[in-house]
Amino acid sequence: MAAAGSGAEGKKRGASRSWILFDAAGEERVLDADKYAIMHRVDINARDLRILDPLLSYPSTILGRERAIVLNLEHIKAIITSEEVLLRDPSDENVIPVVEELRRRLAPSSASQHDGRENLSGQQDVEGADEDESPFEFRALEVTLEAICSFLDARTTELETDAYPALDELTSKISSRNLDRVRKLKSGMTRLTARVQKVRDELEQLLDDDDDMADLYLSRKLAGASSPVSGSGGPNWFPASPTIGSKISRASRASAATVHGNENDVEELEMLLEAYFMQIDGTLNKLTTLREYIDDTEDYINIQLDNHRNQLIQLELFLSSGTVCLSLYSLVAGVFGMNIPYSWNDGHGYIFKWVVLVSGLFCAFMFVSIVAYARHKGLVGS
Numbered sequence: 001m002a003a004a005g006s007g008a009e010g011k012k013r014g015a016s017r018s019w020i021l022f023d024a025a026g027e028e029r030v031l032d033a034d035k036y037a038i039m040h041r042v043d044i045n046a047r048d049l050r051i052l053d054p055l056l057s058y059p060s061t062i063l064g065r066e067r068a069i070v071l072n073l074e075h076i077k078a079i080i081t082s083e084e085v086l087l088r089d090p091s092d093e094n095v096i097p098v099v100e101e102l103r104r105r106l107a108p109s110s111a112s113q114h115d116g117r118e119n120l121s122g123q124q125d126v127e128g129a130d131e132d133e134s135p136f137e138f139r140a141l142e143v144t145l146e147a148i149c150s151f152l153d154a155r156t157t158e159l160e161t162d163a164y165p166a167l168d169e170l171t172s173k174i175s176s177r178n179l180d181r182v183r184k185l186k187s188g189m190t191r192l193t194a195r196v197q198k199v200r201d202e203l204e205q206l207l208d209d210d211d212d213m214a215d216l217y218l219s220r221k222l223a224g225a226s227s228p229v230s231g232s233g234g235p236n237w238f239p240a241s242p243t244i245g246s247k248i249s250r251a252s253r254a255s256a257a258t259v260h261g262n263e264n265d266v267e268e269l270e271m272l273l274e275a276y277f278m279q280i281d282g283t284l285n286k287l288t289t290l291r292e293y294i295d296d297t298e299d300y301i302n303i304q305l306d307n308h309r310n311q312l313i314q315l316e317l318f319l320s321s322g323t324v325c326l327s328l329y330s331l332v333a334g335v336f337g338m339n340i341p342y343s344w345n346d347g348h349g350y351i352f353k354w355v356v357l358v359s360g361l362f363c364a365f366m367f368v369s370i371v372a373y374a375r376h377k378g379l380v381g382s
Contacts, residue, residue, distance in 0.1 A: 020090035020099060024083040024136045026107045030090065042068045042079050042086065052077040052088055060198040062206060064215025067222070069137060073148040073199060078140075082218040085140045098147045105143050106136075135219040138272060145203075145276040152196050153283045159189055163290055167297045174301060186294055193287045200284055203277040213266040213273070314380045321370040325363040332359040 019031040035049050048070045051058045063070040069080040076098055077088040090099045163185045170178040206212050374380045
């Protein structure tokens with residue numbers, strides 16, 4: 001029974017995942033909740049939460065839901081609502097800088113001002129300050145986009161630092177060690193390019209669809225649902241969020257003009273996405289330039305190898321020509337060296353030197369003729 005109980009407890013711990021939560025009030029805490037608690041808290045379905053599973057391979061995705069933004073950008077897996085940010089695996093070494101940046105950027109400038117806005121809703125100057133402030137979800141989204149763009153750009157810079165000297169060394173000395181080093185760098189560049197391309201494609205897809213960008217305006221949708229125009233008898237969307245009442249009050253005041261105006265206005269988010277789209281596009285251009293440099297290096301190496309191959313072919317032609325000429329010389333020596341008695345061999349010993357001399361000159365003349373013909377036809381270099 002004890003073993004079964006410990007096994008069930010281990011399975012329960014395995015099903016839960018560590019999250020860190022940041023809210024609009026500047027508070028943070030670590031949540032060790034299972035997927036059902038997270039789904040109930042942010043009101044998303046299991047299919048959306050599965051995108052954030054680190055054991056599954058999903059492409060970079062930014063999804064706008066009714067009351068949450070599901071964000072999967074490489075190692076950054078987060079759920080953003082109008083008042084909270086839930087970041088997965090905060091102890092990961094690549095996620096720790098994101099946690100520190102969220103802690104710094106999402107901290108309220110003055111907690112007393114927020115309390116005053118909750119208690120003294122009639123102060124018009126505070127309301128004007130609220131209207132000028134970016135929505136909470138956009139500030140959180142900006143942190144994650146900046147983090148992933150900086151991360152990929154840093155990886156690209158490291159790859160450039162290693163790749164360019166290795167390519168230059170390869171052009172000066174072609175060896176198995178240098179070739180293997182460049183092969184590994186090229187494989188890493190291909191993987192990194194695919195990762196950058198996925199993030200860029202997701203941002204481009206968002207920028208091309210105004211409806212998708214409008215779905216990311218969580219505060220505006222929340223304020224619209226809580227305004228008198230839309231009715232105030234809606235259900236409790238965030239039963240696990242203690243500060244939802246104050247958030248609705250702030251969001252309704254900050255977005256009142258937007259609710260009565262154009263709800264399809266996505267200019268603020270479009271400017272935010274365009275800024276990071278240009279940054280990730282610049283990173284992709286760096287990788288494209290590096291790929292072109294690698295391709296140029298490969299072409300140069302192939303030219304060098306072709307030149308060496310041509311030189312070997314020329315050497316083989318010379319050796320083959322010399323072998324043919326020596327074969328003729330050996331043929332003459334073999335004819336006169338046969339141990340067969342014949343009458344004209346007697347009394348003509350003086351002619352031996354002339355046979356050797358004429359045969360040698362003929363073979364040399366034949367070799368020179370073959371080389372001259374090859375040069376004339378352009379088969380060998382001058």
